[in-house]
Amino acid sequence: MQTSNTNKTIPPPFFRPDPLVPILFITLIFFMTFLARVMFSPLMPSIETEMHLSHAQAGSMFLIMSIGYFIALAGSGFISARIYHRFTIVAAACGAGVSLILAAASYQYWQLQAAIFLLGMAAGTYLPSGISSLTSMVDARNWGKAVSIHEMAPNLAFVTAPVIAQFFLLYFTWRSMPAAVGAACLLLGAGFAIWGKGGDFPGKPPGAEAIRDLAATRAFWFMVLLFAAAVSSTMGLYTMLPLYLVKELEVSQSFANSLVALSRLPGVAMALAAGWATDRFGPRRTITLMLGLTGMATIGIGICRDPGLATGLIIAQAGLSTGYFPAGFALLSAIAPAKHRNVAISLAIPLAFVYGGGIAPAIIGITGDAGSFATGIVLVGILICLGSVLPVFIKN
Numbered sequence: 370m371q372t373s374n375t376n377k378t379i380p381p382p383f384f385r386p387d388p389l390v391p392i393l394f395i396t397l398i399f400f401m402t403f404l405a406r407v408m409f410s411p412l413m414p415s416i417e418t419e420m421h422l423s424h425a426q427a428g429s430m431f432l433i434m435s436i437g438y439f440i441a442l443a444g445s446g447f448i449s450a451r452i453y454h455r456f457t458i459v460a461a462a463c464g465a466g467v468s469l470i471l472a473a474a475s476y477q478y479w480q481l482q483a484a485i486f487l488l489g490m491a492a493g494t495y496l497p498s499g500i501s502s503l504t505s506m507v508d509a510r511n512w513g514k515a516v517s518i519h520e521m522a523p524n525l526a527f528v529t530a531p532v533i534a535q536f537f538l539l540y541f542t543w544r545s546m547p548a549a550v551g552a553a554c555l556l557l558g559a560g561f562a563i564w565g566k567g568g569d570f571p572g573k574p575p576g577a578e579a580i581r582d583l584a585a586t587r588a589f590w591f592m593v594l595l596f597a598a599a600v601s602s603t604m605g606l607y608t609m610l611p612l613y614l615v616k617e618l619e620v621s622q623s624f625a626n627s628l629v630a631l632s633r634l635p636g637v638a639m640a641l642a643a644g645w646a647t648d649r650f651g652p653r654r655t656i657t658l659m660l661g662l663t664g665m666a667t668i669g670i671g672i673c674r675d676p677g678l679a680t681g682l683i684i685a686q687a688g689l690s691t692g693y694f695p696a697g698f699a700l701l702s703a704i705a706p707a708k709h710r711n712v713a714i715s716l717a718i719p720l721a722f723v724y725g726g727g728i729a730p731a732i733i734g735i736t737g738d739a740g741s742f743a744t745g746i747v748l749v750g751i752l753i754c755l756g757s758v759l760p761v762f763i764k765n
Contacts (some may be wrong), residue, residue: 389513400522411534428734435727437489439719449572454498462558469551483643517644527633531626600725642717652700653760659692660757667750
């Protein structure tokens with residue numbers, strides 16, 4: 370339906386099948402590409418043992434992935450400008466599938482590093498196109514709800530990755546999981562190319578004007594720091610938590626994977642609740658509350674030495690940490706001009722992931738080799754707490 374004076378398409382009501390069904394399809398793509406990245410966390414104790422890796426080498430795998438993610442995400446605008454957002458999403462799913470199959474076939478450390486790097490690059494092309502497609506299908510007043518549905522994908526991936534990993538480790542080897550998930554990604558990418566909807570418009574490459582406008586915006590850099598803290602609380606801690614539980618707290622790998630999976634269940638509901646809170650109370654208040662509580666829970670995990678109390682803290686931290694993202698994406702979309710929105714995401718998120726998904730796990734791995742994973746976890750928690758004060762400095 371066209372307006373007579375703006376010549377823009379009016380998004381349909383949120384709970385109609387259109388756009389709800391396309392949003393769910395895009396969310397499924399996000400789930401698979403996110404599962405592809407996080408599943409190496411519950412597999413890492415087995416990979417570390419088979420390949421004779423140190424804790425620092427295991428942690429550096431996630432840094433390598435985040436570097437690939439950074440490169441692809443920063444340049445994703447050039448890709449979506451040429452093949453449109455829809456087929457950028459297809460390329461992300463298929464690229465992740467190929468990379469996972471290569472990882473499954475790797476028997477040397479450098480081969481696995483290369484496959485992980487390619488996986489990061491493949492997954493990195495998705496997010497700007499996914500968010501841009503999502504926000505284009507609904508009215509701005511429903512962005513919080515739409516993004517909260519989208520953000521169920523990583524939370525479900527966090528929950529299911531350890532469960533699926535435990536199944537494959539029980540009946541097969543660690544290599545069977547990336548092979549199976551890789552094949553599923555290829556099929557899903559092909560299906561979206563044929564039946565998927567949304568994203569039938571080009572992205573905007575990060576040209577000089579967009580980079581200059583965003584770089585000159587102080588709020589943009591605060592958002593980078595906020596996302597870095599938030600990613601370290603989810604991806605950063607999640608990737609090293611099984612190693613911490615198995616190697617330092619000396620629990621079984623099956624218990625560690627079960628606990629990590631269980632801890633992520635509240636996050637699914639928290640993402641929806643945070644979407645509602647963002648629309649009701651505003652993203653700044655939501656971010657301050659979520660990051661502050663998450664940081665304190667993260668510090669508690671590092672300090673606590675009792676397995677029972679640590680279990681409760683891990684569950685609480687995992688649930689709280691997901692509350693940032695609906696508010697974070699809503700605020701990032703609000704501070705960026707509409708014409709630069711996908712560019713803002715393609716610049717902010719990779720910068721955040723270099724620290725949150727790469728440097729933070731590497732720090733935890735290095736302190737683990739020095740004898741204390743807990744020291745790295747506490748340091749990460751302190752930085753998350755410091756991030757909770759930043760929203761007061763952010764203006765639209």
